[in-house]
Amino acid sequence: MKRNHLKGLDKAKLRGWLLLFFLCLAIPTTVLIQQSYSRLKWETFHQHQVMADELTNRINNQFIRQINTEEQRPFTDYAFLNVAGAPSANFLQRSPLSRFPVQSEIPGLIGYFQVDAAGKLLTPFVPNDIEKAGSYGITEKELVARIELQDRINQILSENRLVKNQAAMTGKKDQDGHGNALNRPDRRLAESEQDVTLPDRSVISGKLEKPVASPASEGQAVFDELKKAVPEKGLQENKLGRLKDIGLRQTFQVEASKPKSAEVKGRAVDKAQKKARTEQNLLPEAIEKDKRSIGYEVGESRLSAASAIQPNVKPIRIRTFESAIDPFEFSQLDSGQFVLFRKVWLNDQRYIQGLLIEKEAFLQGTINSAFQETALSPMSDLLVVFQGNVLSAFSGRSPRGVLSSTSELKGELLFQAQLSDPLNELQLVFSVTQLPVGVGGWVIIWLTIVLVIVFLAGFYFMYRLGVGQINLINQQQDFVSAVSHELKTPLTSIRMYGEMLQAGWVDESKLKSYYDFILDESERLTRLINNVLQLAKMTRNSIQPELKSVTVAELMDGIRSKVSTQIERAGFELKLSFDQKAEQAIIKVNPDWLIQIIINLVDNAIKFSVKADKKVLELSCHLLGSRHIQFKVRDYGPGIAKGQIKKIFKLFYRSENELTRETVGTGIGLALAHQMTMNMKGKIDVINANPGAEFRIVFPVDKFSDKG
Known part of the structure; x- marks a missing residue:
């Protein structure tokens, strides 16, 4: 099934x-x-x-x-001057935040600032008494740069409504608004006065509860809203959305x-x-000497900030405070800068300390x-x-x-x-x-490529194999039909002529032609049977040629005797040509195989040239170069189509349809000639000679005969 x-x-x-x-x-x-x-x-x-x-x-x-x-950082670092060491040391020093240019691990830091309860700005970059800035080692050029930085901080904060607009920040003590929040009389804090030494810790409450703040200034109120507000200006300028x-x-x-x-x-x-954390702060008492300067109270006398750091002065009156400091908060201003700030509670008043970035x-x-x-x-x-x-x-x-x-x-x-x-x-x-992609990804990609190639190649080769088998089956079926036809036709003719001769129905004048016809058909059967037997042996690889050294002259004589009668009876003229040098060549071939090859080529030429105007077959032999002999069989028939030149040597291939073909044959003659030639280490091909086709067989020359 x-x-x-x-x-x-x-x-x-x-x-x-x-x-x-x-x-x-x-x-x-x-x-x-x-x-x-x-x-x-x-x-x-x-x-x-x-x-x-x-x-x-x-x-x-x-x-x-x-x-x-x-x-x-302690609360006091946001002032320009700090109390250094023990109060009894009677020494003030510059705050660590007063360094200029600003130095910080935070990239983009603009500067530090402090906003007091009244909404006024203080920075640690400019001393309280600007006229005495030289006493702190600040040059005039540096002082101008410090004031410019302070003005920039003031401008940014005032633009964002975080401090009052202090326009005249040019260094005038009575108009700049930069008095230290800890030492200006208008910001004097309610404190408990202490001696020069720190009070006993029992005097100060152990833990300061955050007091209820006094009403915050407008700037400080804006600080409270920073976390809730979305920067309008920054949002408008933001192109990323x-x-x-x-x-x-x-x-x-x-x-x-x-x-x-x-x-x-x-x-x-x-x-x-x-x-919130609490800390103790040591602050020098700030008093107003007059409307233009700030000083520190020292015993019964007053000493300027510049002279406060000089030796051999009377002790400074120190105030001790406890402050509550909230954690830092972070936000973005309308102007685009970041602000990092904290709230400090000191004696019922709130201060804002922070950084602009x-x-x-x-x-x-x-x-x-x-x-x-x-x-x-x-x-x-x-x-x-x-x-x-x-x-x-x-x-x-x-x-x-x-x-x-x-x-x-x-x-x-x-x-x-x-x-x-x-x-x-x-x-x-x-x-x-x-x-x-990674290493694993490349493995999968290359594996995919290999599989695709294998699948396509497998599909192609299996298809070609299947097509080859289908063609082979079809050719074998055609071969069986052709062989049956090729065997039946001559046998029928031989039997018919034999019966006629046996019955005596033939005139004496026609006897020879009848005998010749029977002989030709028998030879035709012999060639067919020999080809089939030879094909069967070669397909089983059970036969190898016995090569002999034979002169070309001997081979040509054998070929002439075998094909001349076949050609003449078919009504064709044989033209035989070869040069003398070629006759002396000795080649190693199987003479019987070579003769069978030539007979197959001649038989093929006769079949396809039967209707040609010029019924001539040319058989020639000549030297090809100096080391090869070439045999040629040419007819003057219709030739071979270009698309079939490479196919005619395939087994069972026929150029005509089996149902409509007009020539006899089985499709094994040329395939057998090709296989036998290759087994004798020769080459065979065909070209269109226009008109007709020319088959060429080439064998290497073993040597040349001495007979001349």
Whole structure:
């Protein structure tokens, strides 16, 4: 049953079955590769997600370390002068924050400031008595730079309504508004006077509760609203827009696989830091000498700030205070700068102390510098978001390092986390533009390429093999039909003529022609049977030629005797030609095989040239170069079509359709001639001689005969 189906298989059905077979293999293989690649891509995504988490924690820890440094600064550091050492040492020194230019671990730091309960500004950069600035080692040029920095801080804060507009900050003591909040009479604090030595700790309450503040100034009230307000000006100038408007994809985001964010890790640490701390402060009593200068009370006399640091002076009257200091808060001003500030409670009054920071320098120096050092930068973007607004976008792919339009921010959300207090309004958002393939990815890609090549090559070769088998089956069927025809026709003719001769129905004059016809048909049968037997032996590889050294002259004599009668009886003229040099050549061949090859070629020429106008067959032999002999058989028939020249030597191939062909033959003569020639280490080919076809056989010359 199966064989019947196979017999009816044609090329179209073969292609269909092979295509179905390879689809059955290709589809699950493709799904498997796709799933493997997706899994590998997800793992790569998760690895980079962990890298983003580690980078966020590193940046967050850096911020915490910098803010903790600022948290430890005492209240008195925001003044230009501090009490140094024990009060009995009678010594004042410049505050650590008075260094100029400003030095800090925080990138982009503009400067420090303090706002008193009245909303007036103080900075640690300009001394109280500007006329005595030289006594502190400040040159006139440096003093001008310090005043310019103080004016800049005042301008930024006043533009954002954080201090009163103090326009005349040029150094005039009666108009500058820069008197120390701790030593100006209009800001004199209610304190308990102490001696030059520190009071016993039992005098001061152990823990100061935060008192109810007096009504805050307009500037301080704005500080209270900073955390709630969204910077209007900064938002208008922001070209990157809102985070929610960017539309980052979240294909790989799986909640169960997300690493713990910096927000979660940081909260537990910050609970202790959120509580206000108390500290004791030593402050020199500030009095107003006149309307233009500030001094320090020293015993019964008054001493200027410049003379206070000179030796051999009377002790300074020191005041001891206890203050409550809140943790730092962080916000962005309308003008774009960041402000880091804290609230200090001192004797029922509140002070604001803080830092102004340039946004771009701060983000570049802290976040982008760390981001560019990681493997994340070439394949992802880092968005810095404050209160939902994208402040900056950094990328290692961009030659400028910073992205400036929302069209550049499309990607896959990798990781998103808030920083710890007080920077909890600041978010870091990582978006993947293209995941790196990695070693495992390249393995899958190359495996896919190899499988595709194997599948295509397998499909092609199996198809060619199947087509070859189908052609072979068809040719074998044609061969059986042809052999049956070739055997039946001469046998029928021989039997018919034999019966006529046996019955005596033939005239004496026709006897010879009848005998000749019977002889020709018998020879035709003999050639056919010899070809079939020879083919059977060669296909089983059970026959090898016995090569002998024979002169070309001997071979040509044998060939002439074998084919001359065949050619003449077919009504053709034989033209034989060869040169004398070729006759002396000796070649190693099997003479019987070579004669059979020539007979097959002559028989083929006769069959296809039977209707030719010129019935001539040319058989020639000559030297080809100096080491080869070439035999030629040419007819003057229609020739061979170009598309069939390479096919005629194939087994069972016939140029004519079996149903419509007009010539006899089995399709094995030329194939047998080709195979026998190759086994004798020769070459055979055919060309169109226009008109007709010319078969050429080439053998190497073994040597030349001495007979001449």
